[in-house]
Amino acid sequence: MKQIELCENGIYAVWQVCDDLRLQLLHFSAQACAAKAEPEEGVYALEVHVTGENCELERNGIRHAMTSAGWRMQYIRHTDERNEAGRRITFYMKEPAIGLQARQIYQFYDGIQTVRAWAELENVGADDLGIEYVSSFALTGVERGGLSAPEDKMRVWIPHNTWCREAQWKSYSFPEVGLTSSQIYQRQHSATALSVGNTGTWSTKSYLPMGYLENVETGSALLWQIENNGSWHWEIGDQTGYYYLLLSGPTESDSHWWKKLKPGEQFVSVPAAVSVINGTFSQAVGEMTKYRRRIRRTHPDNAKASVIFNDYMNCLWADPTTEKEKQMIDAAAELGCEYYVVDGGWYSAGYWWDSVGEWKESKERFPNGLVEVMDYIRGKGMIPGLWLEPEVMGIHSPMVQQVKPEWFFTRHGKAVQERSRYQLDFRNPEVIRYMDETIDRLIKEYGVGYFKIDYNIEAGIGTETDADSFGDGLLSHNRAYLRWLESVMERYPDLVFENCSSGGLRLDYAMLARYPLQSTSDQEDYIYTASIAANAPTAVTPEQAGVWSYPLADSTTEQTAFNMVNAMLMRIHQSGRPDIIAPECFAVIKEGIDCYKQMRGEIPTSLPFWPLGLSALGDEWLSLGMETKTRIFIAVWRCNSSTGTISLPVPQWKGKKVKASCFYPQSLPSKCEWNQQAGSLSAVLPASVSARIFVLEQLDAEDDA
Numbered sequence: 122m123k124q125i126e127l128c129e130n131g132i133y134a135v136w137q138v139c140d141d142l143r144l145q146l147l148h149f150s151a152q153a154c155a156a157k158a159e160p161e162e163g164v165y166a167l168e169v170h171v172t173g174e175n176c177e178l179e180r181n182g183i184r185h186a187m188t189s190a191g192w193r194m195q196y197i198r199h200t201d202e203r204n205e206a207g208r209r210i211t212f213y214m215k216e217p218a219i220g221l222q223a224r225q226i227y228q229f230y231d232g233i234q235t236v237r238a239w240a241e242l243e244n245v246g247a248d249d250l251g252i253e254y255v256s257s258f259a260l261t262g263v264e265r266g267g268l269s270a271p272e273d274k275m276r277v278w279i280p281h282n283t284w285c286r287e288a289q290w291k292s293y294s295f296p297e298v299g300l301t302s303s304q305i306y307q308r309q310h311s312a313t314a315l316s317v318g319n320t321g322t323w324s325t326k327s328y329l330p331m332g333y334l335e336n337v338e339t340g341s342a343l344l345w346q347i348e349n350n351g352s353w354h355w356e357i358g359d360q361t362g363y364y365y366l367l368l369s370g371p372t373e374s375d376s377h378w379w380k381k382l383k384p385g386e387q388f389v390s391v392p393a394a395v396s397v398i399n400g401t402f403s404q405a406v407g408e409m410t411k412y413r414r415r416i417r418r419t420h421p422d423n424a425k426a427s428v429i430f431n432d433y434m435n436c437l438w439a440d441p442t443t444e445k446e447k448q449m450i451d452a453a454a455e456l457g458c459e460y461y462v463v464d465g466g467w468y469s470a471g472y473w474w475d476s477v478g479e480w481k482e483s484k485e486r487f488p489n490g491l492v493e494v495m496d497y498i499r500g501k502g503m504i505p506g507l508w509l510e511p512e513v514m515g516i517h518s519p520m521v522q523q524v525k526p527e528w529f530f531t532r533h534g535k536a537v538q539e540r541s542r543y544q545l546d547f548r549n550p551e552v553i554r555y556m557d558e559t560i561d562r563l564i565k566e567y568g569v570g571y572f573k574i575d576y577n578i579e580a581g582i583g584t585e586t587d588a589d590s591f592g593d594g595l596l597s598h599n600r601a602y603l604r605w606l607e608s609v610m611e612r613y614p615d616l617v618f619e620n621c622s623s624g625g626l627r628l629d630y631a632m633l634a635r636y637p638l639q640s641t642s643d644q645e646d647y648i649y650t651a652s653i654a655a656n657a658p659t660a661v662t663p664e665q666a667g668v669w670s671y672p673l674a675d676s677t678t679e680q681t682a683f684n685m686v687n688a689m690l691m692r693i694h695q696s697g698r699p700d701i702i703a704p705e706c707f708a709v710i711k712e713g714i715d716c717y718k719q720m721r722g723e724i725p726t727s728l729p730f731w732p733l734g735l736s737a738l739g740d741e742w743l744s745l746g747m748e749t750k751t752r753i754f755i756a757v758w759r760c761n762s763s764t765g766t767i768s769l770p771v772p773q774w775k776g777k778k779v780k781a782s783c784f785y786p787q788s789l790p791s792k793c794e795w796n797q798q799a800g801s802l803s804a805v806l807p808a809s810v811s812a813r814i815f816v817l818e819q820l821d822a823e824d825d826a
Contacts, residue, residue: 125199128153129208131234132397134227136166136212142195144212144225149260151234151399152341163361164261165191166212167225167240172251172379174219183374184314184358185254186261186365190216194223206415207231220246220384235396235412238368241389244382252380253373257393261365263334263343263357271364272296277357278333278402279317280659282325285644287625288656290333290735300357300364314358320376322544322580322595323626324350329660330629333402334366342398344405349391350631351599352376352582352592368393371592377582378592391596394630403730406659410728413630413662418610420637422617423664426692426721428714429506429619430458431573434696435645435671439465439473439508442486446494452699454501456707457714460571460617461498462506467491475541478514478521480559495567506571506617507563511556512602513542513578528552530584530598532591537580544580546594547601548587560609570615574636576622599631606635619667625653628660638692639665647671647684648810651758654687655736655745658729663691663747670713671697672706679808681706682786685713686756686812689785690747691724693717709786716785716814723749732757732769732802742767753817754784759806768801775800777819784816 125136135148145164148154163186170176174189197213208229215222224241238258244250264271272295281289295301298315317328324330330353335342345368347353352371357364370391371378380388394416396408417423430453437445441463453461466473470485482491498505514520514529516538528551530537530544537544545552563569583595610616620627620636624643633639641657644650650669657666668688672681674697681702688694693714699707727747732755736743741762746755746769755769781795781802791813792805806813 126154127210129229130232132229132236138196143192144194144196144214146260147262149395149397150341151397152339161261161361161363163187164363165194166259167191167194167214167223168254168256168259168367169194169216169221169223169240169242169252170254171219171221172253184312185256185354185356185367185369185372186314186358186360188254190219190221191256193218219250220244220248221250230412230415233411233415234398234408235394237392237394237412237416239390239392241387242382243387244384247384249384250382252382252388254369255388255390256367256369257347257390258345258368258395259365261360262363263366264336264364272301274336274338275364276335276337277315278335280329280331281327282329282625282628282660283327284623284626285642285649286738287325287628287642287653288329288660289737290656290659300359311359314356316354316356316375318352318354318375320352320371320582322351322576322578323622324353324629324631326579326626331660333405335402340399342400342402342405344396344398344402344409345393346409346630347391347393348630348634349596349599350603350627350629351595352378353391368395371596373590373592376592377590378596379590380593381589391631402735407728407730410658410662413633414725416630416634417662417665418607418635418637420610420617421615422637424725426664426724427459427617428457428693428695428717429460429462429571429667430456430503430695431462431464431506432696433464433508434643434669434694435673436696436698437464437466441466443488443494447497448700450494450498450501450503452707453695454503456695456699456711457718458695459503460506461501461503462508462571462573463491463494464508464573465575467507475515475517476519477510477542478518480509480563492567495569499568504570505568506573507567507569508573508575509559509563510575510577511559512545512547512576514545516541516543524555525551527586530580530594531586532581532584537584539578539580542578544578544584546584546586547598547605553605556605557609564613564616571617571619573619573621573640576627603631603635610635625660633661633665637665638667640667640694641691642669644669647680647687648760649738651683651687651743651760651812652736652738652740654691655731655743655756655758657691658745659735663727663729664725666691667694668692669694669696670710671695672699672702672710674698674701676702676706678705678709678789679811681709682713682789683758683810683812685710686758686785686814689713689717689814690745690754690756709788712786712788720754720784723752726750727754730773732771744769746771748773751818755802755815755817756812757804757806757815758812759809761809763809765807765809766803766805768803770799770801771817772800774817774819780818780820782816783813785814
């Protein structure tokens with residue numbers, strides 16, 4: 122036996138090579154291994170299930186632990202190298218009976234307590250191999266290090282996510298999700314596991330591809346994300362006296378994915394990132410935020426944090442005309458917006474949902490052409506943008522009769538229809554060519570500098586065309602779409618792309634490692650929007666998180682300020698009706714944008730925290746903090762609370778001399794006071810529905826004097 126131990130960036134890991142050459146990951150934590158790590162039966166660093174291979178151990182139910190090839194995989198060697206990101210550990214393994222070789226990779230990032238992990242499979246044998254499951258990250262013994270029963274000390278946080286209710290995290294004890302220690306004590310295997318995942322093209326329609334596991338006794342915790350823009354899966358279950366965590370992309374039993382690996386072929390699993398922390402949820406999100414910034418494609422918009430006006434939400438509602446747009450453009454320019462986006466409807470005279478796909482302007486809406494509106498936007502000093510949904514084609518689009526059936530997802534010989542649209546297959550070179558020509562034409566004809574890329578259907582389990590399974594077709598399409606997106610960005614490096622999927626239904630870092638901007642929700646109620654916005658930095662970096670601010674035409678000044686606070690710690694997607702709102706409310710909007718421009722340079726390096734904990738829809742008080750290098754900004758929302766006073770813990774500045782003031786809006790009344798001894802900010806908000814942004818600044822001795 123030999124052990125490979127390391128401590129890198131505050132991450133402690135121990136791998137064990139057993140006498141029979143099985144590789145085990147025995148320890149992965151922000152805490153050093155408290156006792157000598159011993160080999161355990163049924164513990165593997167990689168799980169692979171191969172079709173037709175017998176599971177000799179007790180692989181009960183549809184769990185993905187204790188797989189056939191995972192059990193027989195043998196260690197060959199490992200490498201320990203450095204690259205531009207940091208340290209990389211690669212384990213080389215083989216399953217000699219069937220000719221399968223594997224590489225399990227762990228990529229560390231200098232200065233960040235996060236690892237990216239994935240597996241690479243290669244068929245070096247003479248026969249085809251059917252792959253039903255492959256893990257990207259596998260850890261058994263997640264509860265090690267405590268003295269009490271696992272169910273007493275372990276909690277799992279699940280991020281529920283759906284249309285207009287994005288990023289709603291819930292914390293559960295193990296018994297609440299069906300995990301109990303009865304089998305653990307007897308070292309038996311249950312037939313169940315906590316499984317969370319997605320099947321289909323909306324990657325986050327039910328959950329974010331994330332999870333958080335904390336040991337409340339020791340303080341150690343894991344936060345993870347799976348980076349795929351389609352199907353994915355994670356599970357927690359029990360085996361050999363311990364609990365395990367498995368992270369993966371699509372699987373056969375969960376998402377209709379099966380891959381025929383032919384001799385000489387390779388397959389790379391979906392990557393997963395795991396942050397380890399000995400501390401709080403906010404600290405774990407902070408490490409994941411640093412990691413997301415490290416892996417993200419560099420784009421100038423992430424540093425500029427430009428102010429965007431979009432004419433959709435509580436505004437024109439995808440019913441644009443030249444005159445309507447000019448009226449709105451005038452107001453947006455006066456407010457100080459820097460991009461102006463014409464949203465849906467610009468391509469059809471009337472009902473447009475089932476006719477999208479040709480992407481040509483409507484002469485009825487724009488008698489002198491859309492170029493007149495685009496020129497008008499530029500004339501007001503803003504950059505024009507357009508809404509586009511490139512992955513779909515309406516069933517009544519003029520293009521449908523002009524293209525081949527191979528353009529569309531197909532199942533059982535029929536083109537897949539969903540909400541009166543077809544799903545385009547981005548593995549098809551003709552689809553790529555058509556969308557490249559569309560993007561090039563819109564930029565050339567209209568001078569578009571911003572595309573809101575939307576996606577409003579769920580095309581299901583995948584496609585059978587040129588695929589080993591429906592899920593294989595979907596995963597191949599997902600990856601082809603990302604390649605296309607990167608190619609467009611390489612041609613137009615300053616072009617801003619917003620990722621929108623009916624709001625936040627593709628909040629994943631396969632997409633967000635490419636897209637500079639993300640729509641966080643299409644929630645139409647500004648009070649509920651506050652709850653979603655407050656939690657958004659758990660899923661996306663603040664400088665990528667676009668949040669609607671849409672004061673209604675009859676808003677009060679307090680309601681207007683509430684809308685602005687929703688967006689100001691992240692990215693402002695301004696909308697509503699600034700053209701007809703009361704002058705005093707217009708002034709509150711403009712004050713918000715002016716204040717935002719004063720602090721937006723700090724957003725790309727800020728780290729989020731939650732003074733009142735994560736929010737839930739219906740909470741009476743919400744809060745989100747952003748800690749920058751020199752200041753702390755705290756947004757606080759009063760949502761129909763009967764009391765107007767709140768205390769906001771800021772423990773990281775406890776004992777420090779701090780100047781506290783209202784950053785926005787200064788035109789409306791509020792009170793705040795810093796309690797140095799308690800490390801908290803007391804605030805008073807005057808209206809039952811109101812919001813403020815406070816700023817904390819440390820005082821040195823000279824300033825204090």
